[in-house]
Amino acid sequence: MALDGGPQLSQPVAGAASFDRMWAELTPVGRAAATGGYRRFAWTTVDSTLREWFTAEAGRRGLDVVRDRAGNQWAWWGNPASVPGGGVVIGSHLDSVPDGGAFDGPLGVVSSFAALDSLRAQGFAPSRPIAVVNFGDEEGARFGIACAGSRLITGALSADRARALRDADGTSLADAMSGAGFDPTQVGADDETLGRIGCFVELHVEQGRGLIDLGQPVAVSSQIWPHGRWRIELPGEANHAGTTRLVDRHDPMLACAELILAARQAAQRHGSVATMGKVSIQPNGVNAIASHVTAWLDARGADPDAVRAVVDELAGLATAADGSLELESWTDSTVFDAGLSDRVRAVLPDAPVLSTGAGHDAGILANAGVPTTMLFVRNPTGVSHSPVEHAETDDCHRGVDALAAVVAELAGPPATVR
Numbered sequence: 001m002a003l004d005g006g007p008q009l010s011q012p013v014a015g016a017a018s019f020d021r022m023w024a025e026l027t028p029v030g031r032a033a034a035t036g037g038y039r040r041f042a043w044t045t046v047d048s049t050l051r052e053w054f055t056a057e058a059g060r061r062g063l064d065v066v067r068d069r070a071g072n073q074w075a076w077w078g079n080p081a082s083v084p085g086g087g088v089v090i091g092s093h094l095d096s097v098p099d100g101g102a103f104d105g106p107l108g109v110v111s112s113f114a115a116l117d118s119l120r121a122q123g124f125a126p127s128r129p130i131a132v133v134n135f136g137d138e139e140g141a142r143f144g145i146a147c148a149g150s151r152l153i154t155g156a157l158s159a160d161r162a163r164a165l166r167d168a169d170g171t172s173l174a175d176a177m178s179g180a181g182f183d184p185t186q187v188g189a190d191d192e193t194l195g196r197i198g199c200f201v202e203l204h205v206e207q208g209r210g211l212i213d214l215g216q217p218v219a220v221s222s223q224i225w226p227h228g229r230w231r232i233e234l235p236g237e238a239n240h241a242g243t244t245r246l247v248d249r250h251d252p253m254l255a256c257a258e259l260i261l262a263a264r265q266a267a268q269r270h271g272s273v274a275t276m277g278k279v280s281i282q283p284n285g286v287n288a289i290a291s292h293v294t295a296w297l298d299a300r301g302a303d304p305d306a307v308r309a310v311v312d313e314l315a316g317l318a319t320a321a322d323g324s325l326e327l328e329s330w331t332d333s334t335v336f337d338a339g340l341s342d343r344v345r346a347v348l349p350d351a352p353v354l355s356t357g358a359g360h361d362a363g364i365l366a367n368a369g370v371p372t373t374m375l376f377v378r379n380p381t382g383v384s385h386s387p388v389e390h391a392e393t394d395d396c397h398r399g400v401d402a403l404a405a406v407v408a409e410l411a412g413p414p415a416t417v418r
């Protein structure tokens, strides 16, 4: 991908054309040829390419890029220190889950730059500073903690805990940051950055079927379900698969299988969802009984007590197997800011209002007191965290238009500010 090549924009281009150009540039970055899925993990060379792309796009528009204490990137149009109450922030993330889709995250970042282009093409002059943000490590695919970038700046994740996180190869987050040219000693809660955010609107591909069923291209989000991740450790004893009597075995795979089935059954009983999508087995040999299993539980639901009930049941099973179940991250129920959502809904009167079971940086900021809301763009497959995730180009353009209209309302001339 040519980051510095291509025409420099001396004139603003309309949102749709600029969206298409940026989307085409990003499409090859981090895509695995074998699956068509994306592997855009935090603090890797692919991540650096995406960050360079972000900086280059900001530069094309004359925006100043600053990195905060977690390495999140902010491209400012105007000086956020110049206005009490901070600016209007839009954006999302560029990282992915293993073999994720193209849209989860990048749609929000690309649409944000395109919305600014659309506004500039219309001669829009903001009365408040506006920023496009790229939150780092939203998916937590490499180090396990979802929304690590926003959790760090809000203090929901401590600097010491973050620096000590390790990926599957044993590399610490601190070393990964250093390797990518970011000083891990500066990591920490960042009140200065938070103080610059007057409000945050995150546009995102829808990760379910709500908009398909309603026949609408764009929705406004009302809330995010409470959700969390837990790590389960199950000890065992390595031994020969052929010579060890069944009665003599201490095989942690049995407890793991029991936990996987129990997660499904408990979620069904308590009206929530629970997933065990990641398991690490030691030593991982066909003809050896496992010596240790680490498995991860993701549990979510509209009712936090139902989620806790599921987790409590699984904790009991893990303990009975001489193992443990530990919380890795938790995000409370998020209800987006009513005043901000009302203003957004007034601008987009046809957009339905949807809640979601997916986690987002918008939820972390909202729970830290930042006025926040989200827009969703229809996903005709209804599938996400998979290469099948999709959004039609026309719907993406409608998302850009919707976001531009929202920014015009929130950062428009004082007369329109209510």
Ligand code: GLV
Residues within 6 Å of the ligand: 138, 139, 146, 357, 358, 359, 360
């Ligand atoms: C992030 O997309 C999550 O919901 O886990």
Ligand code: MN
Residues within 6 Å of the ligand: 097, 104, 139, 385
């Ligand atoms: Mn995601």
Ligand code: MN
Residues within 6 Å of the ligand: 093, 104, 105, 138, 204, 359, 360
């Ligand atoms: Mn996302």
